[in-house]
Amino acid sequence: MTRVGVNGYGTIGKRVADAVAAQPDMELVGVTKTSPDYGAEAALRRGYDLYAALDDRVAAFEDAGLDLAGTLADLLDAVDVIVDCAPSGVGERNRPTYEAHDTPAIYQGGEDAAIADASFNARASAPIRNADSLRVVSCNTTALSRLLAPLDESYGVEKARVTLVRRGGDPSETNRGPINDVVPDPATVPSHHGPDVNTILGDVDVDTAALKAPVTGMHTHSVNVTLEAKPTTEEVRELLRGETRIFLIPEDAGIDGAGTLKDYASDLGRARGDLWENCVWEESIRVQGRDLYLFQNVHQEADVVPENVDAVRALAGDVSREESVARTNETLGVGI
Amino acid sequence: MTRVGVNGYGTIGKRVADAVAAQPDMELVGVTKTSPDYGAEAALRRGYDLYAALDDRVAAFEDAGLDLAGTLADLLDAVDVIVDCAPSGVGERNRPTYEAHDTPAIYQGGEDAAIADASFNARASAPIRNADSLRVVSCNTTALSRLLAPLDESYGVEKARVTLVRRGGDPSETNRGPINDVVPDPATVPSHHGPDVNTILGDVDVDTAALKAPVTGMHTHSVNVTLEAKPTTEEVRELLRGETRIFLIPEDAGIDGAGTLKDYASDLGRARGDLWENCVWEESIRVQGRDLYLFQNVHQEADVVPENVDAVRALAGDVSREESVARTNETLGVGI
Amino acid sequence: MTRVGVNGYGTIGKRVADAVAAQPDMELVGVTKTSPDYGAEAALRRGYDLYAALDDRVAAFEDAGLDLAGTLADLLDAVDVIVDCAPSGVGERNRPTYEAHDTPAIYQGGEDAAIADASFNARASAPIRNADSLRVVSCNTTALSRLLAPLDESYGVEKARVTLVRRGGDPSETNRGPINDVVPDPATVPSHHGPDVNTILGDVDVDTAALKAPVTGMHTHSVNVTLEAKPTTEEVRELLRGETRIFLIPEDAGIDGAGTLKDYASDLGRARGDLWENCVWEESIRVQGRDLYLFQNVHQEADVVPENVDAVRALAGDVSREESVARTNETLGVGI
């Protein structure tokens, strides 16, 4: 039984907590919050123990009538692994605390790769040995790694070129723009996302160009991969269909974008309408010569969640990568 | 045990089906679809029997490999009540079929009031006697009725004036606008929503003005009610807090709009992030003299769902209105 | 000839500069910029003298190859009136500088009313006597004042209730949200906009409720006014038609929102597609009993511009208010 804590109960943290709580070989010891907002109240309703992320906020929880089980220090002492889900860059500030408590830590993709012993993706990263910390790469990098790994294994990737049309903010972030604009972000090409893929797939040549659009639901990737071999369109579709964390959106299903994708996820009974899989439009997959094209949608709030579960096992569990992925998929229901 | 069918498994239909299936005194016999899209496939995965809404579409389901339990005619013969959830105006075209099968029917708010023996809202409409058909009023009318009924009972409503900032389309409707515009719709004031409230609350004087905005999540109502009495702000808050289908959003909860509201609903474990309640910002409630102001958000996809369940009981059940509401709330988890 | 400077050449400043430059009785001495961006370059192309708003930015302009005519201090010494168009709150910080140079100043609506000797609206505010500074009220307050003044004069305003659906950001502000949300802002009702109207129309009872929507084009006001008299709908239409800074959008013109309004403004040959007038949908105007309803759209970037020109004359000119308004309208082409 691996005891797990989640530090930072926001968009990613709440999902990681739910996923950990669903694992038979893990125990969710508790989650931290910085302030007693609706998320904190709901965590308690869900039965999760609540810890103050910052010592000076304890009184605020008391004032709001929310019971605390302790502070971050208490949580760190009680767990085998802490999953840091604080905002981008805050993980770096939290690291000394984790180290002072000797608590193995998992960080998210908003942190620099140097924060951890290794960057992690269950499908694509190298075996983990003797690591005390891992970084689960970002939503975009996770999705690109899952896609490029099988392509590289089967056909060799000569060069990948991807345009990332990113969501401007998550549904709960009303202070994020743009409104009525698509913004090159960064305006320089290639963007940093390609090098980030190389923290997982060291040798794959991938250039990315990133835009920001006025949507909250999902990222959209327009992908081109020049392969070394010349598979048929049908062979690539078959290959991707075989990946458990890739969902091939069937033609004629009436799924045309993020709205219908999430509607379908909810139809399947998934909490939060979460899509943990890369969502690839089957009809968009096309090979011409050695050039492969496709569109995939990425649920930025969800795709890293099963990866975090597998990262916990990579750090503190005793099962193989394959076994971990199978368990995670089974318990969460990953794979459509 | 009331046997129920749902004709039209779209945004409203799929939610009504789930809600009916959750009632111990009801049996969901099946749902109809016009085409074998993702919704049909998911209905089958959920274990719902699928019927073809239109006879000439049977072959399309076969081609798609989706098993049909029959056609609409078969469903009508097997149920005590049919809930029509077809697109606005199509219910009118379906009515003769229901009548030919002698099947009591519930229609949605997209239909004219004249379609049914009575318009229905569990909180506010008059007792139903000897009705063979009911119309559950629209999402906006449902929300206004729930709000105005207790105000009128407690303080008397001299006049209500409401600006409805309506969502442009549901999340799954990518062909709906506007983009980057707020459109008076209709441009004439008052809009038809006020008279529709009068199908439920015959005597309440209410004027509405309607706009359409580029959002998919919820409607927002800016409400003014001139009361006959002069309650305090705190009394009105207390009154509304006592209503089970009104959720008073606490101050300082960090809930600022539709995004955080749905996030909270999901945090509470609700399927589809559904908010069946009127969501009223507590801090927005203010009485000045006899003038009450407040903002409420309405989840257009969800608020009519418990009303449909209660309408089924009003038509074919044998329990009181209060008992029905209590059961529906209990089984679905209505009330925050 | 009144010599005028504009401090802060952003959304409002660039429009005020153009409007001043178009007045036969005014000379635009120059405009200031804080950085050598596209606006600075375009100001020079337009033939406007450029001054550094901040002394420590002079080198940045030189590096960018943009010629400066001096700094703010030089501009203040060369003008009869400075129009402050710096961001909200920065005017307050600039005030001591203007006073040190003894330069009469006009501030914008983002500043507190206390910043100036009087708040100003050409149609509605009291006569200005012996003022050394004026504050042109905000876009929303300007529009409400223009509307309520004639109504109050002709029929008496018992109470006005207005829902303001505000644009989230200007078209050039890509860091502003919300995306896909309508946000009560502030969540308390009434908002501060009503009291701001009272800096112009001291005695009018007006309550406002404010929302923020994912649009950049215009604000939309849903207006209710309980009048003391009972004019007919046609009389109110006639009254508003007579106001030069109110545009009655004709029925059947095909104008349905901000997009078509701006398209029409451009069709009329207006620079920047600017709409200086309140845009009131004629068909939305309706009187029921003593209750008047209407929708108006407000071009936030433009409606205060003619008011600034009139404010310059109120501070430093020698013509009557009526004469000023007539000149401004004539030179700019205000009035559709």
Add this chain to the structure above:
Amino acid sequence: MTRVGVNGYGTIGKRVADAVAAQPDMELVGVTKTSPDYGAEAALRRGYDLYAALDDRVAAFEDAGLDLAGTLADLLDAVDVIVDCAPSGVGERNRPTYEAHDTPAIYQGGEDAAIADASFNARASAPIRNADSLRVVSCNTTALSRLLAPLDESYGVEKARVTLVRRGGDPSETNRGPINDVVPDPATVPSHHGPDVNTILGDVDVDTAALKAPVTGMHTHSVNVTLEAKPTTEEVRELLRGETRIFLIPEDAGIDGAGTLKDYASDLGRARGDLWENCVWEESIRVQGRDLYLFQNVHQEADVVPENVDAVRALAGDVSREESVARTNETLGVGI
């Protein structure tokens, strides 16, 4: 003096009319409208003669008090060239009428290539000889042709791969979506835009993938071109800077998207904020090996306008292509 008529005075038609009216060697005889909306009224205010596009609408204009100079048949008899700017596909229905009147015609990009003797782009298409009709290619194809032609001439294009993030609708089209979604459209890759480029540049290998986003301002292209030669980044920037219908957005200008681009166009004094040029972010241009990357924005309402003017001269004028482009640029002010 070439006499020109414009059939269909909408988004494109009104701009073509203005551009034609600005040419010293052309006379705008008149424009047609199907209904007496704001555009018709504004055309008259601008001094353009108005013709009824459809005979049965004559009475509607009379009822609205708008003077007609005649019907389409009259206009066709009075001009040397008719520019068809009717909605996509309607040009095909209008063709027999033009032919019956023996009036040379220019069609827009919404029509099939087969409609005209040749497809046209002033920079890139082959010389026109003995044509009686031309098709000015679509906004996206125009922009791609302008970009690829110089690249192919200077370095050879081995293969171009472009993701088109298209605006959902024009600012005046409130019935167009999507809201809060980015939609693959078409979901198959490559899209038809590549083959359309080949109607101009027959031999260039170009694959396109198209998305639709909730914006109204501009299209955004994420471009990759594998070149045959290996120019430096600086050489490509220099090459594109030399193209009169390409605007290289300077670094550090503070221009980050469509909003600021249009603001800049208005700052330059351009009517409607129109950007006739491809707008390429200078800092986005990067060559790695033989791979060129860049982002360009395309003002869908404007870029085809100078091309239409040149198309008129190609059909009915007596000057060279170069001379025509120079005149058009000079009179309109194309080139930043």
